[in-house]
Amino acid sequence: MSHSQYTTLPDSHRVPRRGATVAGPVNPNEEITVTVYLRRDPSAPPMPDVLDLAMTPPTERETPTGDQLADINRAAPADVTAVREFAAEQNLAVGRVDQLARSVDLEGTVGDFADAFQVPLARYQYQDRNERWRTYRGRIGSIHVPADLGDVVTGVFGLDDRPIGNSLRxxxxxxxxxxxxxxxxxxxxxxxxxxxxxxxxxxxxxxxxxxxxxxxxxxxxxxxxxxxxxxxxxxxxxxxxxxxxxxxxxxxxxxxxxxxxxxxxxxxxxxxxxxxxxxxxxxxxxxxxxxxxxxxxxxxxxxxxxxxxxxxxxxxxxxxxxxxxxxxxxxxxxxxxxxxxxxxxxxxxxxxxxxxxxxxxxxxxxxxxxxxxxxxxxxxxxxxxxxxxxxxxxxxxxxxxxxxxxxxxxxxxxxxxxxxxxxxxxxxxxxxxxxxxxxxxxxxxxxxxxxxxxxxxxxxxxxxxxxxxxxxxxxxxxxxxxxxxxxxxxxxxxxxxxxxxxxxxxxxxxxxxxxxxxxxxxxxxxxxxxxxxxxxxxxxxxxxxxxxxxxxxxxxxxxxxxxxxxxxx
CATH class of the missing domain: 3.40.50.200 (Peptidase S8/S53 domain)
Structure with a gap:
């Protein structure tokens, strides 16, 4: 299947970290893992009402079993297959698949990922609160996915690896x-x-x-x-x-x-x-x-x-x-x-x-x-x-x-x-x-x-x-x-x-x-x-x-x- 038409992944827009500047190009041959999240299977049973469950006294609750929760929150097999096919076309390998989380790990080089998701990647540098220089692999703009996966993919994480948490502790x-x-x-x-x-x-x-x-x-x-x-x-x-x-x-x-x-x-x-x-x-x-x-x-x-x-x-x-x-x-x-x-x-x-x-x-x-x-x-x-x-x-x-x-x-x-x-x-x-x-x-x-x-x-x-x-x-x-x-x-x-x-x-x-x-x-x-x-x-x-x-x-x-x-x- 050829993917010539792409669409923007909603809510994926990135700007550089405040205070960061471009330090140079990324190493296109660096091996990384990127996690792709998928929509919930449209044919899956409805999600339980979390508020109704939480308002029930704990000793009287009927909590979904692991299998029930996995069935409720599952990804459609056809959607997982579509992501596998897309990965193969882009020279990316499929790693861990988490059915309950509806996630698929893809493995490959930075260069192949940049092409696959049509996103510019660069090395950025910034000074932390102790004036030490830090670097990260970053992106600007939005992530893009093939148009036929536009309703299937809900999130892509791992292209940008800026730290979240350490500078604010x-x-x-x-x-x-x-x-x-x-x-x-x-x-x-x-x-x-x-x-x-x-x-x-x-x-x-x-x-x-x-x-x-x-x-x-x-x-x-x-x-x-x-x-x-x-x-x-x-x-x-x-x-x-x-x-x-x-x-x-x-x-x-x-x-x-x-x-x-x-x-x-x-x-x-x-x-x-x-x-x-x-x-x-x-x-x-x-x-x-x-x-x-x-x-x-x-x-x-x-x-x-x-x-x-x-x-x-x-x-x-x-x-x-x-x-x-x-x-x-x-x-x-x-x-x-x-x-x-x-x-x-x-x-x-x-x-x-x-x-x-x-x-x-x-x-x-x-x-x-x-x-x-x-x-x-x-x-x-x-x-x-x-x-x-x-x-x-x-x-x-x-x-x-x-x-x-x-x-x-x-x-x-x-x-x-x-x-x-x-x-x-x-x-x-x-x-x-x-x-x-x-x-x-x-x-x-x-x-x-x-x-x-x-x-x-x-x-x-x-x-x-x-x-x-x-x-x-x-x-x-x-x-x-x-x-x-x-x-x-x-x-x-x-x-x-x-x-x-x-x-x-x-x-x-x-x-x-x-x-x-x-x-x-x-x-x-x-x-x-x-x-x-x-x-x-x-x-x-x-x-x-x-x-x-x-x-x-x-x-x-x-x-x-x-x-x-x-x-x-």
């Missing part, structure tokens, strides 16, 4: 307070917490430990030769759980590599650590989850810091159907053109979240660490970006639980003395706001949502939904990747795994999966369940009684949440 405090491991019992900074202390302060359900649950943890990195890396040390984690938290045996952790090098730990608190190194994120997530749900199984899904890496890893988690809860500690402003997402990338990621909700899986996403602006001030100055309010994606997805951050003060090991919005300034403050991409979801329509100051006519999804300890001043103390030092850290990337562990324990206590919590949270559990945070602000938005765009409905209440869900059943 502000997870660590500017100067972490560190103590030697042998001083753990006496030298922890005053007012900080070992993560398992939150079990009592946040009243996690008694008699639960995560048994029978599996939590998926997103872990993004890249090749060390191009800068970013990231991973964890099992030896350091064993030391932490055994010697510091006194948890034996340590939580069971396994890895799944979707894209990239997999578990490749770099540094974490050492001076000069590459800002693209995600090791600190991954170590933090595993220690918080392991401390609060020690008997839950943890599966770390490694992927690359690219749009392809994001879309593929979420779809793989859903396809694997191993996890009841997913923890995501990464994000970017949803609407800053050229910096991160295409509209197609946001749509495909959100579709995967919706499929997870249909499969009764909970997804907890950090809402950002840079206040209502959601962009580090130095990066905004460097790239001449506006500092108006932005919601962080994927927390702004209407199919995930967005998690904001607080500062926590304890009266004793069982009692919270006070809890306020985390706000230490523009680059150390909880994210939250109103989405410019997603409209107000049905379950949020009766909630008082503030208007966006710069665009008061915009009505969108409000973020976050809940909150947890995130302020590094009163943060959690974890171990370094070398296993020698304890240091205190914060960020909503500490709060998201707190909620992931909590929902795993609630699942255990219910004997059923909570799944997509938001509809019940907003309509049935909006008062008397969580700890309402009423003091503080994150820039454009202030806190107050009930839901707010800093901390949502507040912090756990773990036992109260479990009890509230039980009463619904």
């Amino acid at each position: 502000t997870r660590r405090p500017p100067a972490p307070t560190a103590v030697a491991l042998d001083e753990a019992d006496t030298g922890l900074p005053i007012g900080t917490f070992l993560p398992n202390a939150l079990d009592r302060l946040y009243d996690y359900p008694t008699g639960t430990d995560g048994s029978g649950q599996t939590i998926a943890v997103l872990a993004f990195n890249g090749e060390t030769r191009s800068g970013p890396s990231g991973g964890y040390s099992q030896t350091a984690l064993n030391t932490y759980f055994h010697n510091v938290l006194h948890i034996d045996p340590p939580p069971q952790i396994t890895n799944v590599v979707v894209l990239g090098p997999g578990n490749q730990p770099g540094g974490d608190i050492a001076a000069g650590t590459d800002p693209g190194d995600a090791t600190i994120e991954i170590m933090l997530d595993l220690q918080v989850i392991g401390a609060l749900a020690p008997k839950a199984k943890i599966v770390v899904y490694f992927s690359r810091f690219t749009e392809q890496g994001w879309v593929n890893v979420i779809n793989r988690i859903v396809s694997d159907r191993r996890a009841s809860v997913v923890s995501c500690s990464y994000g970017n402003p949803e609407d800053v053109q050229g910096l991160a997402w295409t509209a197609s990338g946001v749509t495909h990621t959100d579709q995967a979240f919706k499929l997870a909700a249909a499969g009764n899986v909970s997804i907890c996403c950090a809402s950002g660490d840079n206040g209502s602006g959601d962009i580090p001030a130095d990066l905004a100055r460097q790239l001449n970006l506006d500092l108006r309010s932005h919601a962080d994606f994927p927390a702004s997805s209407p199919h995930v639980l967005g998690v904001g951050g607080t500062r926590l003060f304890a009266q004793d090991e069982h009692t919270v003395a006070a809890e306020i919005v985390w706000d230490d300034g523009p680059d150390s403050s909880t994210g939250g706001g109103i989405s410019r991409v997603f409209p107000v979801p049905p379950w949020q329509r009766t909630t008082h949502l503030p208007s966006t100051p710069e665009l008061p006519h915009i009505a969108g999804r409000g973020v976050p939904d809940v909150s947890g300890l995130a302020d590094p001043v009163t943060g959690v103390t974890i171990i370094s990747v070398d296993g020698r030092t304890l240091f205190t850290i914060g960020g909503t990337s500490a709060a998201a795994p707190q909620w992931s562990a909590l929902l795993a324990r609630v699942n255990q206590g219910l004997g059923a999966q909570v799944g997509f919590l938001n509809p019940l949270l907003y309509t049935k559990l909006s008062s008397g369940v969580l700890r309402d945070i009423t003091l503080g602000a994150n820039g454009a938005f202030g806190s107050g009684p009930g839901w707010d765009a800093c901390t949502g409905f507040g912090s756990p209440g773990g036992q109260a949440l479990l009890d509230g869900l039980r009463k619904l059943g």
Whole structure:
């Protein structure tokens, strides 16, 4: 079949990364993998009503089986065949085919891909926030597909490999307070917490430990030769759980590599650590989850810091159907053109979240660490970006639980003395706001949502939904990747795994999966369940009684949440 007529792939338009310039041509012989996503089979059974499922008490739900979900979301065999034929004509090989995700991996050279999708590719260079030069393979304009595939192909990812996530991370405090491991019992900074202390302060359900649950943890990195890396040390984690938290045996952790090098730990608190190194994120997530749900199984899904890496890893988690809860500690402003997402990338990621909700899986996403602006001030100055309010994606997805951050003060090991919005300034403050991409979801329509100051006519999804300890001043103390030092850290990337562990324990206590919590949270559990945070602000938005765009409905209440869900059943 000859493909002489091409059509534009909707929502695929790209511009260069802000601040980037062309560094030269691409190597046309470089071998890469590109993922093509397909439409849902028009003859497939209808998708389940996710809202109806989520409004049903967890103990009364009838969740589609894996086979049923695959049948509902399948690609048409003829569409897969058409993509195979197109690949053969373009000298591209077909790799992994994921039926549930409706994706086909194509393998070949950069030159053949540029011809196949009629897109100009070049090497771009830019300076990161530390004035280090970075490069990526990029494109401008839209992707094109043969006209006869125009209704078949919904997304193409992997042609452009600009980093998404590493340049916007502000997870660590500017100067972490560190103590030697042998001083753990006496030298922890005053007012900080070992993560398992939150079990009592946040009243996690008694008699639960995560048994029978599996939590998926997103872990993004890249090749060390191009800068970013990231991973964890099992030896350091064993030391932490055994010697510091006194948890034996340590939580069971396994890895799944979707894209990239997999578990490749770099540094974490050492001076000069590459800002693209995600090791600190991954170590933090595993220690918080392991401390609060020690008997839950943890599966770390490694992927690359690219749009392809994001879309593929979420779809793989859903396809694997191993996890009841997913923890995501990464994000970017949803609407800053050229910096991160295409509209197609946001749509495909959100579709995967919706499929997870249909499969009764909970997804907890950090809402950002840079206040209502959601962009580090130095990066905004460097790239001449506006500092108006932005919601962080994927927390702004209407199919995930967005998690904001607080500062926590304890009266004793069982009692919270006070809890306020985390706000230490523009680059150390909880994210939250109103989405410019997603409209107000049905379950949020009766909630008082503030208007966006710069665009008061915009009505969108409000973020976050809940909150947890995130302020590094009163943060959690974890171990370094070398296993020698304890240091205190914060960020909503500490709060998201707190909620992931909590929902795993609630699942255990219910004997059923909570799944997509938001509809019940907003309509049935909006008062008397969580700890309402009423003091503080994150820039454009202030806190107050009930839901707010800093901390949502507040912090756990773990036992109260479990009890509230039980009463619904």
